[in-house]
Structures are given as structure tokens and as C-alpha cells.
Amino acid sequence: MNFLDKLKNQILIADGAMGTLLYSFGVDTCSEELNLSQAEQIQNIHRAYIDAGADVIQTHTYAANYLKLQRYGLEDSVKEINSAAVRNAKKAAQSNAYVLGTIGGNRGIKTSSITIEELKRSFREQLYCHLLEGVDGLLFETFYDLEELETVLTIARKETNLPIIAQVSLQDPGFLQDRTPVNEALKRLEGLGADVVGLNCRLGPHHMLLALEQVEIPKHAFLSAYPNASLPTYTDGKFHYEGDADYFQKSAQRFRDEGVRLLGGCCGTTPDHIRAYASELKNSIPVTEKVVKLKQKPIIVESPPKREYTPLQEIVKERPSVIVELDPPRKLDTTKFFEGAKALKEAGIDSITLADNSLATVRISNESLGYLLKSELGMRPLIHLACRDRNIIGLQSHLMGLHTLGMNDILAITGDPARVGDFPGASSVYDVSSFELIQMIKQMNEGLSYSGKDLGQKTAFSVAGAFNPNVRSVEKAVKRLEKKIQFGADYFISQPVFSEEKLIEVYENTKHLDTPIYIGLMPLTGSKNAEFLHNEVPGIKIADSIRERMALLNDNPLQAAREGVAITKSLIDTALDLFNGIYLITPFLRYELTAELAAYANQRASEIRGASYAENTIF
Numbered sequence: 164m165n166f167l168d169k170l171k172n173q174i175l176i177a178d179g180a181m182g183t184l185l186y187s188f189g190v191d192t193c194s195e196e197l198n199l200s201q202a203e204q205i206q207n208i209h210r211a212y213i214d215a216g217a218d219v220i221q222t223h224t225y226a227a228n229y230l231k232l233q234r235y236g237l238e239d240s241v242k243e244i245n246s247a248a249v250r251n252a253k254k255a256a257q258s259n260a261y262v263l264g265t266i267g268g269n270r271g272i273k274t275s276s277i278t279i280e281e282l283k284r285s286f287r288e289q290l291y292c293h294l295l296e297g298v299d300g301l302l303f304e305t306f307y308d309l310e311e312l313e314t315v316l317t318i319a320r321k322e323t324n325l326p327i328i329a330q331v332s333l334q335d336p337g338f339l340q341d342r343t344p345v346n347e348a349l350k351r352l353e354g355l356g357a358d359v360v361g362l363n364c365r366l367g368p369h370h371m372l373l374a375l376e377q378v379e380i381p382k383h384a385f386l387s388a389y390p391n392a393s394l395p396t397y398t399d400g401k402f403h404y405e406g407d408a409d410y411f412q413k414s415a416q417r418f419r420d421e422g423v424r425l426l427g428g429c430c431g432t433t434p435d436h437i438r439a440y441a442s443e444l445k446n447s448i449p450v451t452e453k454v455v456k457l458k459q460k461p462i463i464v465e466s467p468p469k470r471e472y473t474p475l476q477e478i479v480k481e482r483p484s485v486i487v488e489l490d491p492p493r494k495l496d497t498t499k500f501f502e503g504a505k506a507l508k509e510a511g512i513d514s515i516t517l518a519d520n521s522l523a524t525v526r527i528s529n530e531s532l533g534y535l536l537k538s539e540l541g542m543r544p545l546i547h548l549a550c551r552d553r554n555i556i557g558l559q560s561h562l563m564g565l566h567t568l569g570m571n572d573i574l575a576i577t578g579d580p581a582r583v584g585d586f587p588g589a590s591s592v593y594d595v596s597s598f599e600l601i602q603m604i605k606q607m608n609e610g611l612s613y614s615g616k617d618l619g620q621k622t623a624f625s626v627a628g629a630f631n632p633n634v635r636s637v638e639k640a641v642k643r644l645e646k647k648i649q650f651g652a653d654y655f656i657s658q659p660v661f662s663e664e665k666l667i668e669v670y671e672n673t674k675h676l677d678t679p680i681y682i683g684l685m686p687l688t689g690s691k692n693a694e695f696l697h698n699e700v701p702g703i704k705i706a707d708s709i710r711e712r713m714a715l716l717n718d719n720p721l722q723a724a725r726e727g728v729a730i731t732k733s734l735i736d737t738a739l740d741l742f743n744g745i746y747l748i749t750p751f752l753r754y755e756l757t758a759e760l761a762a763y764a765n766q767r768a769s770e771i772r773g774a775s776y777a778e779n780t781i782f
């Protein structure tokens with residue numbers, strides 16, 4: 164009798180974890196490889212689960228695909244490992260248990276760079292091994308990404324009539340990562356021909372039962388559940404799971420009440436947990452009716468997003484706009500910083516931009532100074548946000564804080580790596596790069612966290628991307644801009660440009676884009692500054708004539724700075740012919756220089772506007 168026939172009339176017990184069990188025994192390398200080198204041990208664990216009462220066991224092949232095996236240089240051993248794994252499970256099962264060939268999901272919570280074609284290849288390789296070796300059914304487990312599971316299920320259903328179990332994993336008890344309600348997801352899997360649909364991993368019994376309360380008993384499939392033992396804890400350098408077998412035993416009947424017919428365990432479970440389930444439910448009669456607590460898709464409050472200002476990308480499309488960077492100090496005295504901010508406010512700038520530990524050098528946090536500028540001086544802070552210092556949790560919590568404080572203008576950057584900075588031993592986090600950060604922020608504007616959790620409100624961020632035209636190939640840099648636009652960038656802010664030729668080159672290469680650019684300009688403060696930028700900062704080239712002008716004033720710092728301002732004014736004149744946005748960078752907190760330049764740019768901008776107004780009204 165195939166195990167689907169059995170499931171028609173009785174609950175079956177499945178096995179528990181293999182990976183975490185081996186890890187608890189000290190295996191911290193590729194445990195799937197043990198199917199080859201420690202076949203007997205693997206068979207012993209399978210037997211321990213069968214002795215504990217499992218009717219159905221699974222091959223130890225969850226991560227035995229080329230995408231995951233390549234981490235260990237084992238990508239060419241897919242066939243060997245999967246075939247050995249099936250043989251191990253069958254040898255242990257004899258005729259005492261059914262054997263499922265397990266294939267795990269690849270896409271996790273982060274936006275994955277794995278393409279559908281790679282997923283298909285990875286899946287097919289494993290599938291054919293399992294079919295050739297002969298299994299009683301297939302178990303597709305730990306799929307966070309519904310698209311991935313639907314893709315592989317469709318392939319498998321075409322290839323075989325064997326029973327297929329398709330299981331998703333949830334971050335949130337109710338919804339998949341893409342916000343599909345769990346009930347809808349399982350129905351879709353049933354529609355694609357899965358014989359058993361269900362949940363495994365990530366959630367322990369409590370949350371998995373909460374999710375199952377929202378699931379109807381399928382009409383043409385059976386329901387399965389493989390909860391984790393508990394949340395993991397990290398002690399003495401190792402992960403542990405705590406949920407004990409008694410706790411599992413108490414949950415068993417509740418799984419039955421939710422209509423589950425195949426009940427096993429996932430991470431952290433052991434033969435004791437399975438024994439507990441078997442003692443409660445083995446051979447028991449399944450329920451056929453239940454009251455479902457269907458949840459609707461979360462309603463994201465459609466209140467107007469919390470926005471105090473017109474987004475900069477809208478302003479700069481309408482008229483010339485000047486923003487100025489004034490970096491948070493490296494020391495705790497903020498007097499000069501606030502003096503500078505006041506001077507820039509008087510110069511009439513649209514926004515003051517605050518770097519995030521630029522060059523990986525520690526500075527006062529930009530959100531705290533930004534908030535003071537906003538609340539005390541009524542200025543509009545634009546907060547740079549680098550991926551380098553924060554993981555996905557930190558980035559999101561930081562963004563939620565910025566929203567709460569009403570700071571909606573963000574420059575999303577990957578960030579200079581920690582090794583360039585003043586704490587070279589610090590680690591760069593880079594959970595995401597600027598592309599995904601832009602996407603994360605845009606998702607929050609839809610009221611959803613990066614993993615798709617409902618935030619209850621929409622944020623109103625306007626997101627800039629960084630543009631570095633000081634590279635060998637501006638065309639390549641523009642390709643990055645195009646990619647950032649695809650990820651949701653609203654406008655760009657560039658590194659400083661030091662020559663008219665570069666301004667024109669950038670204009671020529673970007674004029675096809677609708678997305679506005681604030682072009683960067685920074686006054687040189689002296690000859691040493693000019694030589695440093697020209698010779699030591701990758702990509703920055705300053706015309707010989709300019710460096711000569713600065714060199715002539717080497718002994719007169721005041722005059723040199725005046726020269727730097729004069730050069731930048733002439734660049735502003737050209738820049739305003741080509742771009743609407745001017746981004747001035749304040750060197751060494753010398754705000755008097757950028758305040759003067761901002762006033763100049765604003766005056767030139769109003770002259771241009773006056774002239775175009777006159778042109779439009781006269782004719």
C-alpha cells in the first residue's frame with residue numbers, strides 16, 4: 164500500500180531533524196557528505212527515528228544540491244551523495260518505514276541572486292538521483308519562496324506520479340515572505356498536484372499551530388506539519404534547541420485537531436520528540452472537519468504617509484536646487500557644526516546632507532544631529548545610510564526610527580569598507596548592498612518590512628543613490644545608475660567633479676535618464692588638498708591648469724581657498740546649464756566656503772529662472 168492510501172484513514176508519524184542532530188554531535192561541516200563517509204551513522208539515526216515510531220523517514224539530502232555543496236567544493240558530488248543517501252535511508256527502513264527523497268529550498272529571506280534557471284538545474288539534478296534510486300515519495304521542504312516551490316513542483320509533477328509532499332516555511336505565522344496568506348499558498352500547491360501540503364521549519368509548535376488555524380483542510384491533498392523544537396539559542400559558540408519532548412507531546416492532539424495527517428519534526432527535534440508524537444497519535448484517526456480562522460491580507464493603513472516636505476526629486480525636476488553636505492564632527496564638540504548649519508540655512512539651501520561615518524571613520528551619528536537640525540533650526544536633513552555598519556535588523560530599525568522622527572530623505576549607499584577607516588579591525592557588515600537597501604526602503608514605503616511583515620503604516624522615504632563618475636568608465640557607472648533606478652532610486656547624488664570636461668562627460672552619459680542628478684562640487688582648499696585628491700583618491704583627476712593655479716598660492720592659504728571658491732563658482736555656472744541639482748561638499752567643516760557657494764548657486768539659479776520666466780512671458 165502506498166503511504167497516500169494509508170493517509171486516507173490514519174495519521175502517520177514522520178521523522179525529525181538530521182542536520183541539527185548531527186550538529187549537536189559536533190558535525191559542523193557538510194553533514195550531507197556523511198552519507199558517503201559515515202553511511203552507518205546516518206543509517207543508525209534513521210533507525211533511531213523508526214524505533215521511536217516514525218512511519219515515514221526522509222533522506223538526508225536537504226542541502227545536497229550543487230548550489231549549496233559548492234560551499235564545500237562538493238558541487239560535483241551531487242549524484243554520489245544523493246544516491247548514497249537514498250540507499251542509506253532504504254537500508255535503514257527495510258520494510259518498516261516509507262522513504263521520502265528530500266529536496267530543500269534555496270532562496271531564503273534575502274533577495275536571492277540565484278536565477279530560476281539555476282534553481283531548476285539544481286532541482287533536476289537531485290530529482291533524477293532520487294527517481295533513479297527509487298523512493299516512496301518526494302519531500303520538498305523549507306521553501307520560503309513560493310515561486311521557487313511552484314517552479315520545482317511543476318517540474319516534478321511532469322516527471323513522476325510518485326506522492327509529493329510540498330512544504331513551505333514561514334517567517335510570520337500566517338503569511339509567506341511575499342505576503343501570500345498561508346491558506347492560499349497551500350491551495351496553490353494542491354492545485355499544482357502536490358499530494359500532501361504543509362509547513363516545516365522556522366516555527367515551533369506554538370506558532371505553527373497559529374498558522375495552521377488559518378488553513379482549511381485540503382480537498383485533494385493531505386496536510387503535514389514538521390515544527391522546529393524551539394527557537395535556537397546561542398551558547399558557548401553553538402546553537403541549541405530547547406523544546407523538550409513533553410512539550411511536543413502536549414501539542415500533538417492540537418496538530419490533529421487542525422487536520423494534520425503527517426506529523427514530523429524539523430530543526431532541533433530528536434527521536435525523543437518523535438516518540439512523543441507517536442505515543443499520542445500513531446495510527447489515530449484524522450479529523451475531517453475544522454473551524455478555520457481565516458485571516459485576510461493585512462490592511463496597511465492608507466493614512467497619508469508622514470511627509471513634511473516635497474520630495475527632493477520633485478523639487479529638482481521643477482527648479483534648480485542646492486543641497487550641501489556638512490559632515491558630523493569626529494569629536495564631541497558640535498559648536499562649529501551648528502554654526503555651519505546656520506550659515507548654510509541662511510544661504511537658502513534646500514537640504515543639508517549628513518554623511519554616515521564616511522571613509523569608515525567614526526563620527527557623531529548623523530540621525531541624532533539630523534534630528535537636532537530639523538527640530539531646532541527647522542532644516543531639512545538628508546541622512547546618508549551605509550550598509551557597512553548595520554545588518555538587516557539594524558538597517559530596518561534605523562529606518563523605522565528615521566520615519567518616527569520625520570526624516571524622510573535618505574541617501575542609500577553600500578559604504579566605504581571598514582578597512583579604509585580609523586578602526587581597521589572593525590568588520591563591514593554588508594548584509595545587503597545599496598541596491599537591496601534601496602529596495603528595502605521602497606518596500607517600507609509600501610508598508611512592508613524587508614521580509615514582508617506588515618508595518619501597519621507606509622513610510623514616505625525619498626531615496627537617493629550614490630553616483631561615482633570618477634571612474635575609468637563613466638558608461639559602466641551609468642549602468643549602475645540604471646540598476647539603482649530599477650531597484651527604486653528616486654534621484655542621484657554624485658561624487659565631486661573637478662572639471663568642465665567631466666561635467667560635460669557626465670551630462671552626455673546621463674541625459675537619457677529621467678531620474679534627476681545632484682552633481683557634486685567641492686571647493687579645493689589649497690594646493691596640498693588638490694594634489695592629494697588628484698594623486699591619491701581613485702578616479703579624481705584635477706586639470707593641470709587648476710593644480711598650477713593652486714600651487715602658485717601654496718604660501719597663502721586664505722588666497723588659495725578664495726581661488727578654490729572661484730574655480731567652483733565657474734563650475735557652478737557650467738553645472739547649472741546641464742543639471743538642476745547642485746550638491747556642494749563642505750571640506751573640513753569649512754562651511755564659510757560652501758555657504759558662499761550655495762548663496763552664489765542660488766543667485767545664479769534665480770537669474771536663470773528669471774531669464775526663462777522673462778523668455779516665457781515675453782513671447
Ligand SMILES: Cc1cc2nc3c(=O)[nH]c(=O)nc-3n(C[C@H](O)[C@H](O)[C@H](O)COP(=O)(O)OP(=O)(O)OC[C@H]3O[C@@H](n4cnc5c(N)ncnc54)[C@H](O)[C@@H]3O)c2cc1C
Binds near residue numbers: 547575
Ligand atoms: C554622494 C555620496 C555620498 C557618500 N556618502 C558616504 C557616507 O556617508 N558614508 C560612506 O561610508 N561612504 C559614502 N560614500 C562613498 C560610497 O559608499 C563609496 O564611494 C561606494 O564605494 C560607492 O557608492 P555606493 O556605496 O552606493 O556603492 P555601490 O554603487 O553600491 O557600489 C558598491 C561596490 O561596487 C563598486 N563600484 C561602484 N561603482 C563601480 C563602477 N562604476 N565599476 C565597478 N565597480 C564599482 C564599489 O567600489 C563598491 O565596492 C558616498 C558616495 C557618494 C557618491
Ligand code: MET
Binds near residue numbers: 182183267305
Ligand atoms: C533546514 S530545515 C530542513 C532540515 C532537514 N530536514 C534536516 O533536518 O536535516
Ligand SMILES: [Zn+2]
Binds near residue numbers: 365430
Ligand atoms: Zn528545519
